[in-house]
Amino acid sequence: MSASFSQEQSVVVVIGSGAGGGVLANALAQRGIDVVCLEAGRRLDMSEIVNDEAAMFGKFTWLDPRESSGQTIPGFPAWTCKTVGGTTLHWTASCPRMQAHEFKARSTYGAIADTTLEDWPLAFDDIAPYYSAAEQLMGVTGTHGIERLPGNNNYKVLEAGARKVGYRQIDTNNVAINPTPRDGRGACLQTGFCTSGCVVQAKWSTLYTEIPRAEQTGHFELRPECMVTRIAHDDSGRANEVHYIDAGGTPQKQKASAVCVAGNAIETARLLLNSSSDRFPTGLANSSDQVGRNYMRHMIAGVVGRMPGEVNIHRGAHQAGIIKDERGYNPDRGFVGGILMLTVPFAPEIFAKFLQPNGWGPEYADILAHYNHLAAMLIHGEDLPQASNRITLHEQKVDGYGLPIPVVHYEEHPNTAKLREYALARGRSVYEALGAKDVYDMVNVFPATHNMGTARMGSDRKTSVCNRWGQTHDVDNLFVSDGSLFTSAGCENPTLTIVALALRQADHIAGRVGRGEL
């Protein structure tokens, strides 16, 4: 049964119910710790999840106003969700682990101008057991005896082309998608609608895993449609109260023994900045001036091949296909950072909009008429932290809750530009090797999907916001529990690492609760 706590009772307040918040909240509740999860979005019923991208976009996307500058999509710099389950409703469940050297980015890559590159304050070996726990929790294929998904057509094209150009590390990826029924969830039916929410729940989402499980403990209360506006502190500088606006638009307050923020990097930074006070005039936990800075989002680009035969790209799990040969550290390529190439499908509308951002006319329509001949991959590359890539608060504009809106600024580092050119050329070669009639790049057309670094971990409190447990340096009982923590980005999709860090943080918090520190 779901618990119901008084607002006067001091509980652990978790902000956000996505990958970070959902996992942390459940891990704490399982240990008997009382948790209230405040989630800005609505709780969708499974019957509302349909195979219709446009309809689902309207149901779960974060559409509150954001502004942006630099190399961003104006007004829509990032693609996140506002719903119970957060962006795990929308994600494609690709779950590779980060590589050991990526936790030592600064020592591996050396000094790079105009970056704030640092090593993580924890090593791969520290996180390895939590990776393992996260994989079991989420049911990641290719780990712990869980078989891999079968490859779909788009994967078969990727694999065949990759082999022709000499790549060897190609498989259907580690995905948090059930190949066979597991853990009360169905098996993947290869519907091809991963980003619309998975009707059969084969794809892991906190909406139907962590959240209901936490509710069963009797130590957890979810409050959906509750937008947190401020984290307040007492005279000693400890976080003691969370202010929010409930579904009816009424301001509310919840007493807190500890506060964990998992609003997905942009919102996490924004909330800390919006929680400034006399004691913390530049924002809560921001004595370092690093809150909102070092924003990373991966270099993401698409490569689309018009193939000699039908592909039917829309059939099957989206990112169950990967080439890993380029993911290592290899400065001979002329840049640092790794690259992953993953399968990705798009619906006709998305190709029409973005294949050529201003494309129209007979030739363009002819490409679209051959939709069923298109094969596509999404390239992910590491981007480097820069102090000037950051989230700030708009000086005038406020959203519907009266909160200053976030402004996202991102400029590509020269290293990223080199990585991108290299990756695009390699990606093109995969389809050209199979006799593609044409190959198209999709560059700078996607909003960010991976948001990292905006409250990063570090051992030096002058250059970071959190320590190795995700506890803020400035406020003893305030934690950050999402991708904001990443010291560097690696090249892997971030969520497995977010979940592993949340599980590790849960152990830390539970230990401190047990010792009476929280």
Add this chain to the structure above:
Amino acid sequence: MKADGVASMPAARRTNLEPEQRREFLKLLGFAAAGSAAVLSHPLSLSASEADNWNLAGVDAELGLMLASIARLLFPHPELNDSVYVQVVRDIDADMGQRPDLAKLLQNMAATLEQQVGGDWLAASVPEQVQALKSIEGGEAFFYLRNRTIESLYRNPLVWQLVGYEGSSIEYGGYINRGFDDIDWLDS
């Protein structure tokens, strides 16, 4: 699970039909016969009297015909019946209810385009029309029209049939037994 029952349903929506079958199929769905000369030679085969019957709130017949013709010029699929492009106009008309500035934006655009082709838009040749559209490419009206046309056209199930996108699949049990891995032209 709910979907188990439908997993064994026959392949109801496969698109790899034989050419002859495909033509018949498209006709059923309201497509003009693929490659028909009439459709190819002129982008739009509608008349003003037909447009009068569209019953639109904010778009008059003249503007409506022009918008339909622009939609076809932007994304010309010879196999598609004009009705699919008229649907774009209907969607624009619905937008006007939400966006008070839209009518003016499009009327100004129409005036610019007509000036470019020397008066009557529908009487102008396709190359003239294309040239005129190119001249407004960077503007707000063009941006709106391209986006709206895409969202109307490429969300239209009739267009999906044409390009081979099969839409919602869960009611057919996904593709696990319906060709998610049926590619046959890759040599092993």
